[in-house]
Amino acid sequence: MHDSPPSRVERTDRSPWNWLLVVPIIVPLLTFLFNASEPRLFGFPRFYWMQLAFIGLGVACTLVVYRMTRRP
Amino acid sequence: MTEINVTELTVFVVLFVGVAGLGFVASRWRPPASTMHHLDEWGLGGRSFGGWVTWFLIGGDLYTAYTFVAVPAALYALGAVGFFAMPYTVVTYPIVFLVLIRLWSVSHRHGFVTPADFVRARFGSPTLALLIALTGIMATMPYIALQLIGIESVLKAIGVTGDSFVAQHLPLIIAFGILAAYTYQSGLRAPALIAFVKDTLIYIVIIAAVIYVPYKLGGWGVIFDAADHKFTAAKRGGLLLAGPSQLQYITLALGSALALFLYPHSVTGILASKNRDIIKRNMAALPAYSLLLGLIALLGYMAIAAADQGVAPIVTDGKPDVNTIVPVLFDKMFPAWFAGVAFAAIGIGALVPAAIMSIAAANLFTRNIYVEYLQKDASPADQARVSKLVSLIVKLGAVLVIILIDPQFSIDLQLIGGVMILQTLPAVAIGLFTRWFHRAGLIAGWIAGMSAGLAMLYAIPNPATKHAHFGGSAFPLAKLGLPWEVPIYAGFLALVANLIVCVIATVIARAAKVVDGVDATVSWDYFADEGDPKLAR
Numbered sequence: 001m002h003d004s005p006p007s008r009v010e011r012t013d014r015s016p017w018n019w020l021l022v023v024p025i026i027v028p029l030l031t032f033l034f035n036a037s038e039p040r041l042f043g044f045p046r047f048y049w050m051q052l053a054f055i056g057l058g059v060a061c062t063l064v065v066y067r068m069t070r071r072p
Numbered sequence: 073m074t075e076i077n078v079t080e081l082t083v084f085v086v087l088f089v090g091v092a093g094l095g096f097v098a099s100r101w102r103p104p105a106s107t108m109h110h111l112d113e114w115g116l117g118g119r120s121f122g123g124w125v126t127w128f129l130i131g132g133d134l135y136t137a138y139t140f141v142a143v144p145a146a147l148y149a150l151g152a153v154g155f156f157a158m159p160y161t162v163v164t165y166p167i168v169f170l171v172l173i174r175l176w177s178v179s180h181r182h183g184f185v186t187p188a189d190f191v192r193a194r195f196g197s198p199t200l201a202l203l204i205a206l207t208g209i210m211a212t213m214p215y216i217a218l219q220l221i222g223i224e225s226v227l228k229a230i231g232v233t234g235d236s237f238v239a240q241h242l243p244l245i246i247a248f249g250i251l252a253a254y255t256y257q258s259g260l261r262a263p264a265l266i267a268f269v270k271d272t273l274i275y276i277v278i279i280a281a282v283i284y285v286p287y288k289l290g291g292w293g294v295i296f297d298a299a300d301h302k303f304t305a306a307k308r309g310g311l312l313l314a315g316p317s318q319l320q321y322i323t324l325a326l327g328s329a330l331a332l333f334l335y336p337h338s339v340t341g342i343l344a345s346k347n348r349d350i351i352k353r354n355m356a357a358l359p360a361y362s363l364l365l366g367l368i369a370l371l372g373y374m375a376i377a378a379a380d381q382g383v384a385p386i387v388t389d390g391k392p393d394v395n396t397i398v399p400v401l402f403d404k405m406f407p408a409w410f411a412g413v414a415f416a417a418i419g420i421g422a423l424v425p426a427a428i429m430s431i432a433a434a435n436l437f438t439r440n441i442y443v444e445y446l447q448k449d450a451s452p453a454d455q456a457r458v459s460k461l462v463s464l465i466v467k468l469g470a471v472l473v474i475i476l477i478d479p480q481f482s483i484d485l486q487l488i489g490g491v492m493i494l495q496t497l498p499a500v501a502i503g504l505f506t507r508w509f510h511r512a513g514l515i516a517g518w519i520a521g522m523s524a525g526l527a528m529l530y531a532i533p534n535p536a537t538k539h540a541h542f543g544g545s546a547f548p549l550a551k552l553g554l555p556w557e558v559p560i561y562a563g564f565l566a567l568v569a570n571l572i573v574c575v576i577a578t579v580i581a582r583a584a585k586v587v588d589g590v591d592a593t594v595s596w597d598y599f600a601d602e603g604d605p606k607l608a609r
Contacts, residue, residue, distance in 0.1 A: 011599035013170055021166040028159040029326060031318040035152075037311065043292030047312055051158040052366050055359050058162045062169060062356040070349070071601075 017068040024058035076231035080403070083412025084230060084419060088247070091269055091420050095254030095262040095427075102261065109453040111185055114259035114460060115435045117344045119180070125264055126354050129428075130341040131361045132267035134332065135161075136215075137222030137422035140274070140368050145394045147372030151299065151309035153317060155369055156325045161362040164329035165355040172333060172355070173348045174504045177600040178593055181607055186432070187339050187500045188440040194503050196589020197511040198444055203518055204496050205440035208336040211493040212433045214485030215335075216470040219422035219429075221395060221479055223247055226415040228386050229399030241475050247419070248426075252467045255427045256460050260344055263427040270424050273417035275364065277402075281374075281414075282367045285405050289377045295370075298377035316558045320546045323561035331494040331563065334501065336432035337425065347602035368398075375401045426467070434462035484542040488529055491545065491563035495521035498574045504598065511589045513578030521570025528562040 027033070028051065037045035044052075102120065104113040112119055121129060139157070146154025175190065184190050187208065192201035227233060227243050254262045286292050296311060303309040313321055332338060345351055375383050375397045383404050385392040402414040438459040443450050450458070473482055499514045509517075531551060534543025546559035581588070 021169055024166045025163045028162045029322045035313050045296055045311055054162050055362050059356055059359050062166055066352045066356050
């Protein structure tokens with residue numbers, strides 16, 4: 001059933017950079033950060049602009065992890 | 073009775089038909105090397121999609137027409153609580169980043185088509201795999217039906233609605249008939265190709281909407297203030313979360329995020345991609361759709377601010393249908409031709425996920441029920457044929473459910489589906505990382521999680537719709553005799569119960585020396601990439 005792996009090089013997904021993924025998992029769930037109306041930004045209460053901004057946080061962190069853990 | 077808007081209808085029909093044509097042509101797009109009569113080709117597009125195709129395909133798959141209609145409707149009716157879709161679709165990608173690449177690798181090596189295929193091989197348990205497959209099918213079916221609600225809300229706004237049974241449902245039946253035909257013909261290639269058109273249309277419409285509508289209404293500040301006034305006056309909902317609903321907001325967002333990639337149709341999109349790198353890259357790129365969703369959500373508040381311009385839910389059979397609020401907003405705010413484009417975007421937006429979902433459900437049936445229990449020696453061509461046929465049946469079922477049963481039933485079922493699919497997490501997601509759980513433990517945990525989830529949902533009433541049961545997903549902890557007056561997402565609690573039972577039952581099964589299944593995978597399988605050899609089957 002098992003043919004042997006073609007390369008003997010040990011592969012792994014481990015990397016210290018992966019820990020960066022924890023940031024965009026935790027931060028968007030901290031309601032105390034954003035459950036308020038002030039300050040407003042372009043008319044948006046904080047609740048809305050900050051949660052939209054977390055998308056940027058998620059993209060940035062994921063992108064860094066992706067770039068730093070790319071296989072050569 | 074609203075008049076049919078001819079311009080809107082014409083634009084809608086032209087775009088809709090054009091896309092249907094694309095769906096049929098798709099079978100000749102990226103032609104398979106050998107034969108189309110293989111589940112890998114029909115059901116997974118040859119496992120060959122690159123970065124862009126995957127981005128459009130998964131984006132079109134996860135951010136469905138129903139989402140685009142229901143999320144703003146939730147903000148319109150309830151306010152901040154409905155915005156949970158934002159944290160939900162932000163946290164999901166970093167959560168699954170390291171999980172999905174392992175799923176892709178092991179599926180690449182072993183030729184898995186469904187999550188239940190993986191569970192079957194990993195835990196050596198056809199029973200557990202059957203449970204996972206059934207859960208997936210049950211969770212997906214109402215989701216397909218909901219896509220019809222998306223199309224229906226658009227047709228209502230155009231004015232295509234009638235009092236007779238036929239007039240009310242014929243357009244839907246035609247739309248779904250076309251969808252069924254080209255999915256049968258082209259398989260996953262059809263939604264992949266259509267997704268390009270759908271998403272381009274959606275992006276154009278939403279960018280226009282978030283610039284043009286606030287400009288017409290006097291700015292974002294005015295829109296939020298109008299929403300604030302409405303909620304304050306109605307004493308229901310609000311621009312911010314009330315104290316106790318914060319835990320519900322957090323658990324609902326996290327629970328939904330964990331559930332998203334357990335859905336069979338999400339897995340289909342992932343397995344169709346060419347290599348690991350494409351999946352990782354897409355985890356960083358897919359949140360672009362979340363931005364879109366966030367802006368779409370705010371259309372709900374625009375609708376509130378535009379109330380004095382006649383924007384209100386369409387009333388059918390004496391009941392206001394809040395899901396029509398976005399189509400009505402487009403109808404009142406945009407010139408007719410552009411409203412037609414917007415409606416087509418939503419309508420086509422329903423076709424992409426509906427196609428992928430029916431393919432995913434059909435694959436589950438074929439691989440984990442038909443091949444496992446009915447026809448053990450089914451050839452790849454047999455499997456492809458069965459899957460194609462089942463995809464038709466699945467869509468027929470969805471149409472019947474919408475036409476014959478109260479649409480509210482589908483909404484309830486979809487809510488239940490989310491709680492149910494979350495119960496496959498220990499076997500599918502945790503199983504990708506560890507083989508520690510005993511197959512008996514996982515089955516016991518599944519039973520516990522499902523029972524707990526269904527019991528909780530059954531106990532939740534909804535005073536607004538006068539439902540005594542299945543009225544929502546917010547379960548008050550006080551009902552468990554706990555001293556806190558806070559609601560929490562029922563699926564989340566059910567998952568906790570599931571995990572606890574999994575652990576306890578595993579320990580017991582090991583102590584009692586119950587025979588465990590054989591793991592057909594090796595640790596190296598979870599790191600395989602494009603170009604690495606596949607196991608001969």
